[in-house]
Amino acid sequence: MRNPRWLSAALNQASTILVTLLGLLVLTFVIGRIMPVDPVRAIVGEEATREVYENVYHQLGLDKPMWEQFLFYLRDVATLDFGTSLRTGQPVLDDILHVLPATIELATFAILIGAGIGIPLGVLAAVKKDRWQDHAIRVFSLMGHSMPIFWTGMIGLLVFYAALGWVGGAGRMSQFYIGLVPDRTGFLLIDSALAGEWEVFRSAVNHLILPASLLGYSSSAYITRMTRSFMLDQINQEYVTTARVKGLSERKTIWSHAFGNIKVQLVTIVALAYGALLEGAVLIETVFAWPGFGQYLTSTLRMGDMNALMTCVLLVGVIFIALNLLSDLLYRVFDPRTR
Amino acid sequence: METPILEVEDLSIHYRGAPQPAVRNVSFTLGRERLGIVGESGSGKSTVGRALLKLLPTADITAKRLQFGETDLLNATEKQMLDIRGNRMSMILQDPKFSLNPIRRCGEQIAEAYLTHFRCSKREAKERALAMLEAVQIRDPHLVYNRYPHEVSGGMGQRIMIAMMLLAEPRLVIADEPTSALDVTVRLEVLKILDDLVREKGIGLIMISHDLNLVRNFCDRVLIMYAGRVVETLNAAELDRAQHPYTRGLLAAQPRIGGNRQPLPVLDRRPEWSQPMEGTA
Numbered sequence: 001m002r003n004p005r006w007l008s009a010a011l012n013q014a015s016t017i018l019v020t021l022l023g024l025l026v027l028t029f030v031i032g033r034i035m036p037v038d039p040v041r042a043i044v045g046e047e048a049t050r051e052v053y054e055n056v057y058h059q060l061g062l063d064k065p066m067w068e069q070f071l072f073y074l075r076d077v078a079t080l081d082f083g084t085s086l087r088t089g090q091p092v093l094d095d096i097l098h099v100l101p102a103t104i105e106l107a108t109f110a111i112l113i114g115a116g117i118g119i120p121l122g123v124l125a126a127v128k129k130d131r132w133q134d135h136a137i138r139v140f141s142l143m144g145h146s147m148p149i150f151w152t153g154m155i156g157l158l159v160f161y162a163a164l165g166w167v168g169g170a171g172r173m174s175q176f177y178i179g180l181v182p183d184r185t186g187f188l189l190i191d192s193a194l195a196g197e198w199e200v201f202r203s204a205v206n207h208l209i210l211p212a213s214l215l216g217y218s219s220s221a222y223i224t225r226m227t228r229s230f231m232l233d234q235i236n237q238e239y240v241t242t243a244r245v246k247g248l249s250e251r252k253t254i255w256s257h258a259f260g261n262i263k264v265q266l267v268t269i270v271a272l273a274y275g276a277l278l279e280g281a282v283l284i285e286t287v288f289a290w291p292g293f294g295q296y297l298t299s300t301l302r303m304g305d306m307n308a309l310m311t312c313v314l315l316v317g318v319i320f321i322a323l324n325l326l327s328d329l330l331y332r333v334f335d336p337r338t339r
Numbered sequence: 340m341e342t343p344i345l346e347v348e349d350l351s352i353h354y355r356g357a358p359q360p361a362v363r364n365v366s367f368t369l370g371r372e373r374l375g376i377v378g379e380s381g382s383g384k385s386t387v388g389r390a391l392l393k394l395l396p397t398a399d400i401t402a403k404r405l406q407f408g409e410t411d412l413l414n415a416t417e418k419q420m421l422d423i424r425g426n427r428m429s430m431i432l433q434d435p436k437f438s439l440n441p442i443r444r445c446g447e448q449i450a451e452a453y454l455t456h457f458r459c460s461k462r463e464a465k466e467r468a469l470a471m472l473e474a475v476q477i478r479d480p481h482l483v484y485n486r487y488p489h490e491v492s493g494g495m496g497q498r499i500m501i502a503m504m505l506l507a508e509p510r511l512v513i514a515d516e517p518t519s520a521l522d523v524t525v526r527l528e529v530l531k532i533l534d535d536l537v538r539e540k541g542i543g544l545i546m547i548s549h550d551l552n553l554v555r556n557f558c559d560r561v562l563i564m565y566a567g568r569v570v571e572t573l574n575a576a577e578l579d580r581a582q583h584p585y586t587r588g589l590l591a592a593q594p595r596i597g598g599n600r601q602p603l604p605v606l607d608r609r610p611e612w613s614q615p616m617e618g619t620a
Contacts, residue, residue: 237437238432238433238434238437238438239437239438239439239440239441241394241432241438242432242438242439242440242448242500242503243440244392244394244424245392245394245424245425245429245430245432245504246424246425246429246451246452246455246503246504247421247422247423247424247425247426247452247455247456248421248425248451248455249421257440257443260440260442260443261440261441261442334442335441335442336441336442336487336489337441337442337487337489
């Protein structure tokens with residue numbers, strides 16, 4: 001009885017993803033065609049003869065009808081062939097696999113910090129609505145929301161790196177250690193731990209902590225506000241009164257009854273915030289010279305590096321689809337009504 | 340009369356920010372009996388119930404006396420109240436659709452009521468909860484124990500609520516419109532279960548309702564409230580001999596099966612009834 005229902009839900013999900021993915025591919029394909037960058041000229045250069053130009057034009061399949069070109073594109077994507085980056089001369093996939101771990105590392109720590117601060121503060125603000133705690137939390141999160149991240153980044157570097165020396169400066173680790181650890185996963189913390197290079201590990205944590213905290217603080221602002229409003233909805237529900245009538249302490253009432261009912265909503269907003277961080281914290285990556293996805297994306301944009309750009313757009317879309325899928329799966333864990 | 344379970348004298352409740360108090364100078368005593376509080380919406384009857392459990396953080400409660408057993412509720416600390424709620428005094432809420440936590444299993448929610456007040460293993464609490472489910476006449480307690488609230492019917496949900504609130508064998512249960520969210524067909528069934536358990540265990544019951552006929556059948560005494568004030572107190576059997584025009588109006592407005600088809604009289608409300616009267620209170 002249970003299994004087919006579960007199965008049909010999974011099929012439903014899969015077909016939704018497929019359709020979304022197809023839409024996304026159409027979008028990136030169209031971007032590739034309408035951008036005012038001539039892909040042939042970009043390859044052959046300004047000086048090339050007409051003959052060479054037409055040769056390449058033919059090789060790229062640009063003389064074929066649109067739908068055929070799209071099918072070729074689909075085939076390339078399916079075989080993970082995203083072409084070569086004009087800027088670096090490397091396969092785009094290699095480039096991205098090189099920069100993505102740095103951003104994932106940063107974004108993951110940032111979201112852990114953001115949710116770790118934002119959720120408890122939001123709950124506290126709801127429980128203490130209109131009292132001084134609520135106001136203090138509002139000011140705190142409003143500051144996180146309104147201070148530009150490049151500014152807090154620079155001030156943070158000035159204070160905690162230059163003046164106090166508590167944290168590392170720009171980059172993922174000290175210049176001194178670069179190249180010391182073999183690149184296995186691209187995640188510096190994992191690589192250095194695998195290699196047993198604890199000095200490098202410490203240096204990496206030192207460099208990560210400040211940008212991750214600042215990003216985390218800025219995304220905690222949104223998480224706090226949303227948590228507060230979700231929680232306020234729950235606190236006035238009758239089942240919360242039931243919990244109180246049973247003699248449960250305020251703390252237990254809030255955390256083991258009301259909080260369980262906002263988990264589904266929290267998953268959604270935290271996943272979205274995480275997606276936004278992965279998409280590239282361009283500003284913070286620039287301030288901290290963080291060799292991540294955000295920096296890569298901006299330079300491809302500036303260079304009109306079409307292959308790379310299309311792949312970046314595709315990747316951002318895939319990240320959001322994946323996060324949506326993950327939050328749908330978590331709904332099922334957190335809410336029995338959706339099973 | 341034996342020592343009363345609850346003595347209330349001159350209870351007034353004022354929600355902060357409201358122009359008028361919601362409840363004014365209500366007094367009554369309760370022994371091991373079933374007391375009905377009847378009134379229209381907004382008459383303050385539910386507020387009285389919640390004030391007894393001190394569940395009104397946004398209201399100021401004043402009284403000459405608010406004695407529950409040995410405890411002076413008026414000056415009880417929150418810590419004392421935690422010990423009283425669910426253990427010595429509990430409350431059955433109106434609609435199980437909203438009063439049960441949607442994401443926790445029904446059985447766990449019942450067992451939690453026991454675990455909160457008694458030092459025991461989870462297993463023992465579960466045994467107790469299962470026994471209590473049986474006591475509220477649920478045929479397959481194990482099955483229902485593992486159900487989520489959205490998987491049970493309204494009547495079943497209210498029985499779960501009753502099981503949860505009577506599990507710790509309190510001395511007083513406040514039933515706040517316990518059947519108004521239920522289908523007419525299961526109403527009597529659920530009331531009968533509640534009534535049997537309350538009698539069997541010698542629990543005092545305050546039944547808050549707008550349904551005069553229901554209260555007449557299930558209670559020993561009836562308090563009629565109007566605009567935050569008790570206008571009349573009667574033995575349930577003597578309800579027909581009510582003196583107060585408001586009570587008489589309520590009685591006259593009751594539909595009767597087999598009665599004549601004339602439109603029911605419209606309830607007369609007079610502002611002077613919300614003023615204190617001589618000879619009462």
